[in-house]
Amino acid sequence: xxxxxPFAVNITDMGFRYPDNAEVxxxxxNLKIAKGERFGLFGPxxxxxxxxxxxxxGVLPVDEGSITILGYETGSQKNEVNKLFGFVPQDFSFYxxxxxxxxxxxxxxxxxxxxxxxxxxxxxxxQILGLDDVRNKQVQKxxxxxxxxxxxxxxxxxxxxxxxxxxxxxxxxxxxRHAIIDYLQExxxxxxxxxYTSHQLSEAEGLCEQVxxxxxxxxxxxxxxxxxxxxxxxxxxxxxxxxxxxxxLRD
Amino acid sequence: xxxxxATIRKDIRVLLRDxxxxxxxxxxxxxxxxxxTSIQNSTFQLVSKNRLPILICNKDTGQSSIQMIKAIGAIGxxxxxQIPKNxxxxxxxxxxxxxxxxxxxxxxxxxxxxxxxxxxxGKALTSFGLQGDTLKNQVGDVDPLTLYYxxxxxxxxxxxxxxxxxxxxxxxxxxxxxxxxxxxINEKQLPEKLENEMLNNRxxxxxxxxxxxxxxxxxxxxxxxxxxxxxxxxxxxxMSLGGSVVREKVSGSYIRLKTLPTSYHVALxxxxxxxxxxxxxxxxxxxxxxxxxxxxVNLPALNPPSDLLALLITTLICGWCAVSYAxxxxxxxxxxxxxxxxxxxxxxILAAIGGLMVPSFAxxxxxxxxxxxxxxxxxxxxxxxxxxxxxxxKDILNNLIPLFIITVVIQIITYLGLKxxxxx
Numbered sequence: 141x142x143x144x145x146p147f148a149v150n151i152t153d154m155g156f157r158y159p160d161n162a163e164v165x166x167x168x169x170n171l172k173i174a175k176g177e178r179f180g181l182f183g184p185x186x187x188x189x190x191x192x193x194x195x196x197x198g199v200l201p202v203d204e205g206s207i208t209i210l211g212y213e214t215g216s217q218k219n220e221v222n223k224l225f226g227f228v229p230q231d232f233s234f235y236x237x238x239x240x241x242x243x244x245x246x247x248x249x250x251x252x253x254x255x256x257x258x259x260x261x262x263x264x265x266x267q268i269l270g271l272d273d274v275r276n277k278q279v280q281k282x283x284x285x286x287x288x289x290x291x292x293x294x295x296x297x298x299x300x301x302x303x304x305x306x307x308x309x310x311x312x313x314x315x316x317r318h319a320i321i322d323y324l325q326e327x328x329x330x331x332x333x334x335x336y337t338s339h340q341l342s343e344a345e346g347l348c349e350q351v352x353x354x355x356x357x358x359x360x361x362x363x364x365x366x367x368x369x370x371x372x373x374x375x376x377x378x379x380x381x382x383x384x385x386x387x388x389l390r391d
Numbered sequence: 392x393x394x395x396x397a398t399i400r401k402d403i404r405v406l407l408r409d410x411x412x413x414x415x416x417x418x419x420x421x422x423x424x425x426x427x428t429s430i431q432n433s434t435f436q437l438v439s440k441n442r443l444p445i446l447i448c449n450k451d452t453g454q455s456s457i458q459m460i461k462a463i464g465a466i467g468x469x470x471x472x473q474i475p476k477n478x479x480x481x482x483x484x485x486x487x488x489x490x491x492x493x494x495x496x497x498x499x500x501x502x503x504x505x506x507x508x509x510x511x512x513g514k515a516l517t518s519f520g521l522q523g524d525t526l527k528n529q530v531g532d533v534d535p536l537t538l539y540y541x542x543x544x545x546x547x548x549x550x551x552x553x554x555x556x557x558x559x560x561x562x563x564x565x566x567x568x569x570x571x572x573x574x575x576i577n578e579k580q581l582p583e584k585l586e587n588e589m590l591n592n593r594x595x596x597x598x599x600x601x602x603x604x605x606x607x608x609x610x611x612x613x614x615x616x617x618x619x620x621x622x623x624x625x626x627x628x629x630m631s632l633g634g635s636v637v638r639e640k641v642s643g644s645y646i647r648l649k650t651l652p653t654s655y656h657v658a659l660x661x662x663x664x665x666x667x668x669x670x671x672x673x674x675x676x677x678x679x680x681x682x683x684x685x686x687x688v689n690l691p692a693l694n695p696p697s698d699l700l701a702l703l704i705t706t707l708i709c710g711w712c713a714v715s716y717a718x719x720x721x722x723x724x725x726x727x728x729x730x731x732x733x734x735x736x737x738x739x740i741l742a743a744i745g746g747l748m749v750p751s752f753a754x755x756x757x758x759x760x761x762x763x764x765x766x767x768x769x770x771x772x773x774x775x776x777x778x779x780x781x782x783x784x785k786d787i788l789n790n791l792i793p794l795f796i797i798t799v800v801i802q803i804i805t806y807l808g809l810k811x812x813x814x815x
Contacts, residue, residue: 230643237408249398250657
């Protein structure tokens with residue numbers, strides 16, 4: 141069943157509400173992301189992007205409906221699902237007291253890799269992401285850009301089929317942003333599905349082929365990036381974004 | 392198993408880089424043990440060796456007050472100094488000399504003691520069927536001696552002092568009564584040799600500590616304090632472990648752990664193994680300091696118990712309880728400040744009701760019941776049985792079982808907390 145599922149992510153009639161109703165909720169929410177896509181999820185602050193990411197990765201449980209990852213349900217088949225994807229959260233999600241190599245050793249083990257696999261992937265990733273020279277230094281002394289690369293390396297250590305990225309380039313310089321985007325495109329070429337959120341819309345234009353605009357827990361536009369821009373007669377994602385979500389400040 | 396080992400390695404690395412946490416878990420308790428033991432040892436020595444300074448303001452001019460001063464000196468507990476007969480200057484004199492105590496002997500002390508003795512002797516002669524002049528004397532009570540004391544002086548020590556002074560006073564009054572009786576019957580002075588035999592030939596009291604293994608190790612400040620403050624040190628892991636649980640929970644790393652194909656139970660087991668090793672190391676370090684270092688700083692050496700297996704088991708269960716409590720506080724705290732604040736205050740309260748600061752046998756009513764819910768109480772009782780009474784494993788089972796039950800209850804509460812907060 142799982143192998144025949146054409147979707148990397150399939151959200152069907154999903155409902156979710158925070159216990160205190162303080163944040164955005166979802167009702168009868170549907171979204172399909174095909175395998176191998178570079179999918180961008182955009183929206184103003186408070187639109188529900190991070191909540192949706194947490195629901196897709198099983199960090200939050202759905203109240204209604206279902207979310208499947210390559211055919212496996214996030215709730216009932218959590219162990220299988222968790223082997224299939226990698227997650228790069230918005231926050232620095234690692235141990236700042238440890239070095240990049242030590243973080244990769246720990247998270248690699250938790251991702252189900254063997255000692256040899258961890259060593260191989262650690263050497264490879266630190267080389268690719270330009271962290272080899274600082275592999276044994278404590279991450280807490282790193283710059284924001286270096287920490288972002290460590291965050292990314294941990295998310296991909298087990299070669300996941302799907303990679304969820306929640307604002308992976310926030311707060312980094314142009315060079316680091318380019319390095320991260322280049323690496324993500326390389327991953328996608330090798331078959332990894334990318335599900336990505338960002339406020340850097342110009343960056344998203346270069347990376348994503350499929351996009352969805354989210355506001356207040358609802359999708360207000362979805363489809364191929366170029367087709368959407370043509371349909372709405374805009375030449376940039378940012379202009380389309382402003383047109384659909386307005387200029388009012390959001391929290 | 393590889394996942395668990397990788398997690399333990401991670402926890403050890405994080406712990407070793409937490410310099411403040413290590414200081415709190417090792418350096419602070421060691422300082423505490425040395426300082427508290429030194430202070431308590433000084434208190435014992437104050438009474439037994441150093442002698443307590445006492446000022447005497449003698450307003451009397453008779454022989455009884457002189458005998459009274461000699462009797463106080465003979466107790467061996469005081470360093471006696473006499474001051475002028477001005478009672479108003481006692482406070483100043485005490486402050487100037489650092490004396491904690493001062494006694495005022497009233498002006499008519501000797502006369503009153505003498506009169507009282509004659510009265511008592513007269514009554515005694517009458518009861519023997521004899522008659523003496525003293526029968527006609529009607530006297531009032533001897534005017535009280537006044538004891539001034541510094542409020543800093545602990546009540547228990549003040550009561551000891553009062554008891555010693557009563558004993559000296561009794562000696563003076565008995566001597567006077569005896570002399571009067573002897574003179575009334577024999578119409579000559581009581582021979583000094585006979586007087587000494589009658590008054591000073593007291594039956595000695597042998598003090599023997601009762602132990603379960605028949606050994607005769609005299610308890611001292613070290614035997615009391617080292618086990619007690621070792622327990623406190625073990626519970627101090629809350630400052631590092633509680634904070635570590637909160638940090639992991641509120642930081643992004645916990646979000647990442649939730650998305651990986653490994654149960655969070657592995658992280659919990661790893662923390663328990665790592666910090667249990669820390670508590671064992673704490674106990675080993677503190678006990679070693681008690682055994683080998685204390686004699687070099689003029690403190691009594693710690694005598695380890697004969698049943699080392701029982702000591703290890705007690706330390707293991709106590710350490711496990713301390714670690715479980717730290718994780719529990721970490722799970723229910725939302726911030727590191729909450730964990731550290733609640734953790735620190737709660738272990739001081741648990742130590743207080745557990746008998747680490749005031750012996751639990753001296754507690755009354757509700758506090759005695761409250762002691763039963765403090766894991767420190769059960770651990771302390773087990774340690775005291777091993778260190779002070781020479782007990783064996785079978786002797787401490789009645790302490791270890793409640794300690795184990797409390798630990799399991801804490802584990803269950805932690806599990807429910809993790810479930811309720813959707814953390815596992």
